[in-house]
Amino acid sequence: MNDFRTAGHAAVDLLADYLGGLPEGPVWQEMDPAARERLLTLPLPQRGRGLPELVADIGADVLPYPMGNGHPRFFGWVNAAPAPAGVLATMAAAAMNPSSAGGDHADVHLERTVVRWIAELAGFPHLPGAGLLTSGASMATIVALGTARSRAARQLGVDVREEGLAALPQLVGYVSAETHSCVRKAVELLGLGSRSLRTVPTDPAGHLDPAALRLRVKADRAAGLHPFLAVASAGTVNTGAVDDLAAIADVCAEEGLWLHVDGAYGAFGLLDPVIADRYTGLDRADSLALDPHKWLGVPVDCGCVLVRDPVELRGTFSLVPSYLRDENAGGLGWFSEYGIEQTRPFRSLKVWATIAASGREGIASDVAHCTAMARRLGELVAAEPELQLMAPVESSIAAFRFAPDGVSDELLEQVNSALSVEVQRRGRTFVTGTLLNGHEAVRACLINPAVTEADLAVLVQEVRAAGADLLAGLSAS
Numbered sequence: 454m455n456d457f458r459t460a461g462h463a464a465v466d467l468l469a470d471y472l473g474g475l476p477e478g479p480v481w482q483e484m485d486p487a488a489r490e491r492l493l494t495l496p497l498p499q500r501g502r503g504l505p506e507l508v509a510d511i512g513a514d515v516l517p518y519p520m521g522n523g524h525p526r527f528f529g530w531v532n533a534a535p536a537p538a539g540v541l542a543t544m545a546a547a548a549m550n551p552s553s554a555g556g557d558h559a560d561v562h563l564e565r566t567v568v569r570w571i572a573e574l575a576g577f578p579h580l581p582g583a584g585l586l587t588s589g590a591s592m593a594t595i596v597a598l599g600t601a602r603s604r605a606a607r608q609l610g611v612d613v614r615e616e617g618l619a620a621l622p623q624l625v626g627y628v629s630a631e632t633h634s635c636v637r638k639a640v641e642l643l644g645l646g647s648r649s650l651r652t653v654p655t656d657p658a659g660h661l662d663p664a665a666l667r668l669r670v671k672a673d674r675a676a677g678l679h680p681f682l683a684v685a686s687a688g689t690v691n692t693g694a695v696d697d698l699a700a701i702a703d704v705c706a707e708e709g710l711w712l713h714v715d716g717a718y719g720a721f722g723l724l725d726p727v728i729a730d731r732y733t734g735l736d737r738a739d740s741l742a743l744d745p746h747k748w749l750g751v752p753v754d755c756g757c758v759l760v761r762d763p764v765e766l767r768g769t770f771s772l773v774p775s776y777l778r779d780e781n782a783g784g785l786g787w788f789s790e791y792g793i794e795q796t797r798p799f800r801s802l803k804v805w806a807t808i809a810a811s812g813r814e815g816i817a818s819d820v821a822h823c824t825a826m827a828r829r830l831g832e833l834v835a836a837e838p839e840l841q842l843m844a845p846v847e848s849s850i851a852a853f854r855f856a857p858d859g860v861s862d863e864l865l866e867q868v869n870s871a872l873s874v875e876v877q878r879r880g881r882t883f884v885t886g887t888l889l890n891g892h893e894a895v896r897a898c899l900i901n902p903a904v905t906e907a908d909l910a911v912l913v914q915e916v917r918a919a920g921a922d923l924l925a926g927l928s929a930s
């Protein structure tokens with residue numbers, strides 16, 4: 454173990470330098486073509502090398518080319534800077550390397566606790582066994598919607614696990630155009646077909662319209678279909694819009710639909726008292742998908758699914774005959790009875806470390822800082838004649854576009870469709886692009902609590918400069 458100790462110290466030094474040095478370097482840079490080629494064509498080593506050499510290779514060939522998340526001026530997609538406590542915990546978890554499928558070891562009990570903590574942070578009611586950590590929200594969504602499908606089938610007198618979909622009438626679910634694509638993926642995988650999803654209209658800011666939902670459900674029922682699911686967003690990826698969860702929960706209660714809330718990006722926004730009201734009704738969902746690897750900064754991967762009814766969840770996935778159930782841990786059995794994975798990584802340690810390093814108050818103040826900075830960005834954009842804010846800033850995402858006066862619509866769309874890549878290429882900040890109400894736009898997602906007002910000024914300046922360059926280039930051609 455002496456090798457490990459020496460190389461391990463070197464690795465920690467390397468990572469401390471890496472993390473500490475991030476703000477000084479470019480946010481992102483295109484990979485040096487030779488370095489890229491080197492990584493792509495690495496031959497299978499015939500002989501082993503020592504740990505110190507491997508650590509040196511990581512420093513030379515890998516760390517210089519990050520995705521960019523970790524830098525305070527990275528605002529792309531929904532990708533977080535890793536919490537240092539989570540980074541260290543990842544190393545310890547790998548050293549223990551259990552399978553968190555079940556049993557009586559520290560990791561399993563810690564997972565019960567961090568799932569309970571996550572539920573408490575999100576203000577979601579939690580019974581023991583009513584949730585688990587997953588690879589991300591996509592997997593959390595598959596688990597949640599699989600559970601919704603089981604319940605719907607059971608109510609129709611069908612055991613979908615045994616009889617399959619052929620025994621079921623047409624189930625239909627409701628989403629909006631702003632619903633994350635992982636919902637459609639889950640519905641496709643569950644064999645329901647994406648045609649079983651109805652897209653309910655949204656208002657201009659991107660909120661699912663609860664009245665329209667009610668009408669669609671009634672119409673589908675009248676047509677002999679079986680509405681079973683509605684998906685609401687607690688923070689959309691494009692604009693951070695939080696749906697009217699209470700009104701949607703009312704419709705679901707009236708119509709007997711399973712309410713799934715996608716809180717992957719935004720659910721933890723409710724920790725900010727300034728915007729907490731927007732989340733009223735979240736606690737009425739039947740299931741909630743979360744991503745500790747986003748706003749909480751837990752190193753990837755870590756999603757979480759929470760359900761109201763642990764019996765329904767276990768009934769959907771458990772393949773252990775009841776007479777073999779392990780009655781340890783209060784009769785909760787194994788995590789592998791609650792989801793898809795059998796061998797499961799020790800995710801709970803990095804969640805524990807990340808939450809424990811900040812405490813509830815620290816997390817809440819980080820979240821509040823991000824939403825305040827996002828609102829400030831909204832003001833800076835609104836004050837800039839060349840920029841146009843595309844939606845109100847509701848949580849911590851600002852969507853906007855470069856739109857100086859006197860430029861044709863067509864040219865504006867061309868400029869804005871190239872804008873995010875041009876900003877990224879310049880290396881001083883990083884935004885990603887999207888399509889909003891038919892317009893090309895860029896969006897900045899603020900989930901790194903290290904962001905400052907000075908960073909926002911650079912962001913605005915870079916978008917303007919990149920936009921002006923693109924406009925000049927396109928006008929000349």
Ligand SMILES: *Cc1c(COP(=O)(O)O)cnc(C)c1O
Pocket residue numbers: 531588589590591592633635688689690715716717718719744756
């Ligand atoms: C990121 C995200 C997802 C997908 O989660 P993964 O962790 O990437 O699998 C789903 N919904 C929303 C709103 C997201 O932000």
